[in-house]
Amino acid sequence: MTEEGGEEGANAMTPGPAKRVKVLFPMPLAKAYDYLARGDLRAGDWVEAPFGGRLAVGVVWPGALDEVPAEKLKSVATRLGAPPLSSAVIDFVGWVAEYTMHPLGACLRLVMRSGDALRPPSGATSYIPSGQAPARMTEARQAALSAFAGAPLTVRRIAELAGVSEAVVRGLVGSGALKAISVDPDPPFDAPDPLKPGVALSPEQARAARALIAATGRGGATLLDGVTGSGKTEVYLEAVADALQRDAASQVLILLPEISLTLPFLKRVEARFGAEPAAWHSDLTGAARRRVWRRVCDGSARLVIGARSALFLPYKNLSMIVVDEEHDAAYKQEEGVIYQARDMAVARGARAGFPVILASATPSLESVVNVEQGRYELVRLTARFGSAALPKVALVDMRRDGPEDGRWLAPRLVDAVNARLTAGEQSLLFINRRGYAPLTLCRKCGHRMKSPHADAWLVEHRFENRLVCHHTGFSMPKPPACPNCNAVGSLAACGPGVERVAEEAQALWPNARRAVLSSDMVQSPVHMRAVLEAMEAGEVDILIATQMVAKGHHFPNLTLVGVVDADMGLTGGDLRAAERTYQLLSQVAGRAGRAERKGEALLQTYIPHAAVFSALERGDRDAFLEAESEGRSALAYPPYGRLATVTLKSKDERRLKECASAHKGALFNADGVIVFGPAPAPIYRIRGEARIRFLVKTRRDINIQAFIASWTERVRPPAAVRRVIDIDPYSLA
Numbered sequence: 001m002t003e004e005g006g007e008e009g010a011n012a013m014t015p016g017p018a019k020r021v022k023v024l025f026p027m028p029l030a031k032a033y034d035y036l037a038r039g040d041l042r043a044g045d046w047v048e049a050p051f052g053g054r055l056a057v058g059v060v061w062p063g064a065l066d067e068v069p070a071e072k073l074k075s076v077a078t079r080l081g082a083p084p085l086s087s088a089v090i091d092f093v094g095w096v097a098e099y100t101m102h103p104l105g106a107c108l109r110l111v112m113r114s115g116d117a118l119r120p121p122s123g124a125t126s127y128i129p130s131g132q133a134p135a136r137m138t139e140a141r142q143a144a145l146s147a148f149a150g151a152p153l154t155v156r157r158i159a160e161l162a163g164v165s166e167a168v169v170r171g172l173v174g175s176g177a178l179k180a181i182s183v184d185p186d187p188p189f190d191a192p193d194p195l196k197p198g199v200a201l202s203p204e205q206a207r208a209a210r211a212l213i214a215a216t217g218r219g220g221a222t223l224l225d226g227v228t229g230s231g232k233t234e235v236y237l238e239a240v241a242d243a244l245q246r247d248a249a250s251q252v253l254i255l256l257p258e259i260s261l262t263l264p265f266l267k268r269v270e271a272r273f274g275a276e277p278a279a280w281h282s283d284l285t286g287a288a289r290r291r292v293w294r295r296v297c298d299g300s301a302r303l304v305i306g307a308r309s310a311l312f313l314p315y316k317n318l319s320m321i322v323v324d325e326e327h328d329a330a331y332k333q334e335e336g337v338i339y340q341a342r343d344m345a346v347a348r349g350a351r352a353g354f355p356v357i358l359a360s361a362t363p364s365l366e367s368v369v370n371v372e373q374g375r376y377e378l379v380r381l382t383a384r385f386g387s388a389a390l391p392k393v394a395l396v397d398m399r400r401d402g403p404e405d406g407r408w409l410a411p412r413l414v415d416a417v418n419a420r421l422t423a424g425e426q427s428l429l430f431i432n433r434r435g436y437a438p439l440t441l442c443r444k445c446g447h448r449m450k451s452p453h454a455d456a457w458l459v460e461h462r463f464e465n466r467l468v469c470h471h472t473g474f475s476m477p478k479p480p481a482c483p484n485c486n487a488v489g490s491l492a493a494c495g496p497g498v499e500r501v502a503e504e505a506q507a508l509w510p511n512a513r514r515a516v517l518s519s520d521m522v523q524s525p526v527h528m529r530a531v532l533e534a535m536e537a538g539e540v541d542i543l544i545a546t547q548m549v550a551k552g553h554h555f556p557n558l559t560l561v562g563v564v565d566a567d568m569g570l571t572g573g574d575l576r577a578a579e580r581t582y583q584l585l586s587q588v589a590g591r592a593g594r595a596e597r598k599g600e601a602l603l604q605t606y607i608p609h610a611a612v613f614s615a616l617e618r619g620d621r622d623a624f625l626e627a628e629s630e631g632r633s634a635l636a637y638p639p640y641g642r643l644a645t646v647t648l649k650s651k652d653e654r655r656l657k658e659c660a661s662a663h664k665g666a667l668f669n670a671d672g673v674i675v676f677g678p679a680p681a682p683i684y685r686i687r688g689e690a691r692i693r694f695l696v697k698t699r700r701d702i703n704i705q706a707f708i709a710s711w712t713e714r715v716r717p718p719a720a721v722r723r724v725i726d727i728d729p730y731s732l733a
């Protein structure tokens with residue numbers, strides 16, 4: 001195998017005495033395997049070696065060698081030319097595997113998400129005019145030469161642009177009128193300029209920026225806690241500038257919870273540092289991924305903005321991470337290797353000795369407690385920037401002041417929207433539920449339309465006239481008659497979704513400019529951007545939206561937020577339901593009144609006495625956190641204790657139950673550990689797979705992974721059953 005890779009090319013292993021090395025492959029393997037290698041290989045080098053009957057890309061891994069006789073070992077075939085993985089990345093991958101209890105090789109896979117980045121760049125040769133006229137000029141040749149607008153082009157592209165044959169273009173190359181130049185298909189990113197001045201900070205912001213720079217200079221984690229619109233971004237960008245300036249080779253990563261936030265954010269950061277940062281998220285094209293991966297790996301991408309998976313890029317010299325909206329549950333990766341990116345970022349910094357900034361207007365209880373206990377530093381911003389004031393939050397008691405049957409907007413909310421329309425201001429109606437109605441019921445026989453493969457109701461999507469399962473993606477046309485009793489036209493929609501609120505808004509305000517935003521109705525990120533830009537430009541009067549708009553957007557003319565169903569986050573299998581409701585609703589409410597005009601938020605609720613709502617009404621976040629903290633500490637839930645789930649999944653229910661009993665039987669008593677279960681998951685069946693779960697709760701000082709390891713290694717699940725471990729679970733649904 002002599003394929004070339006990377007800039008420096010690949011080396012077929014040179015002859016010489018064979019050494020032993022360990023190689024880890026990005027596959028669900030628990031460990032690295034021994035190989036023989038000639039030449040000088042070091043930990044972190046990329047290699048190709050035979051595995052499972054073919055050549056596979058892997059990484060030379062540190063660790064003790066096995067005692068396998070040399071004649072049984074295979075040899076590494078090739079060393080690939082990409083820059084080696086840094087010891088910090090190797091250490092991090094190993095730690096993530098131990099912490100999350102997922103296979104080491106699966107964790108390495110997270111680093112290799114750009115499949116072809118290790119292959120040689122395959123750019124076709126490009127040409128530019130040499131300035132020398134061809135000996136013979138023809139019309140076609142002239143057209144080909146006129147196709148250039150500065151940038152080098154391939155033969156095929158020149159032919160396309162000029163409408164001539166490729167032979168004409170090759171003729172020009174032969175005559176010396178076009179010259180070949182080598183173009184790197186993965187051009188480096190321009191270096192950010194940390195000395196470029198940022199916006200003029202207010203005195204409070206300037207103080208916060210100084211404090212943040214001082215705190216990050218000491219290393220460790222810092223919570224940047226500031227109300228929405230206080231200028232947290234401007235402040236932490238100062239700390240980013242400081243880190244970029246202090247070390248000319250340093251790399252900084254800014255993590256964002258959602259892709260939709262990255263586009264406007266990239267522009268903002270580009271304006272701040274005068275260079276395009278490297279963006280990393282799941283929507284990138286293969287070529288863009290490859291470019292970012294390679295440039296992060298060789299250290300030339302110095303500023304990376306990305307979603308959670310950006311944490312696993314192969315940084316050469318990462319020296320600061322900012323986790324924006326640190327409380328956001330989107331940082332929890334729930335599939336494959338299950339991890340909490342915020343927590344992993346803090347660990348990444350602690351292990352490599354660099355600072356991590358966690359920014360939020362509604363920090364997680366975990367981070368607040370870490371500040372209280374002296375593990376994190378704290379920098380606060382208490383005022384909104386400029387004249388903007390925090391919105392006034394009021395509750396609408398739906399038991400008393402709700403709308404008539406079949407309507408979802410209370411008279412008080414309708415009046416408030418009317419007042420905004422008169423004043424030429426914008427309103428947002430927020431309902432965090434996609435579709436038209438969450439339940440479809442037969443009025444004759446009471447039959448409920450259920451998903452065939454999951455224990456969940458089908459959600460009506462009226463725009464498409466379909467019933468959809470939000471857990472499995474199953475969908476079917478809405479039937480004209482009840483499938484149970486055959487009554488025609490008896491199926492009734494129960495409860496509101498975003499489409500239904502949009503319908504009501506249309507009936508109430510037919511002449512207002514309305515827009516709807518919900519993830520399944522947005523055809524593309526471009527379309528979504530267009531709606532958000534129209535909203536920003538004041539071209540929309542009423543925006544009806546799900547949580548897509550809750551974060552990060554700035555609508556200067558928005559002064560009213562109506563939360564249609566404030567109670568909905570409080571049900572379901574979420575351990576942090578009250579906290580998330582608080583965060584989401586204060587974030588949504590925070591969209592109102594971000595410029596000069598004062599904002600108001602109206603929360604429609606059937607339980608106005610709940611602690612989370614009275615805290616929102618009083619704007620008393622600390623009181624809420626205190627109540628929440630007492631509740632969790634009484635139950636010894638995180639951050640006062642540790643939690644993990646062990647879930648068994650199978651399509652074969654008999655085997656699943658047997659396997660659950662075997663796990664139960666293998667349990668043993670351990671000090672400070674309680675195991676609940678086995679219990680069916682609240683949504684027992686998803687995609688035809690039934691799920692049984694154990695919940696493990698331990699004292700904070702107990703190594704929960706060690707307990708789970710010694711318990712689960714006593715049981716080997718049959719092939720039909722999957723065992724999934726989730727350390728620090730968020731959702732128990």
Ligand code: ADP
Nearest residue numbers: 199200201202227228229230231232233234385
């Ligand atoms: P946060 O991240 O705390 O929600 P941002 O940093 O996004 O706040 O700031 C909110 C808005 O106020 C943004 O449009 C931002 O550009 C603007 N802003 C904040 N601080 C300043 C400043 N010092 N000068 C000018 N504009 C500012």
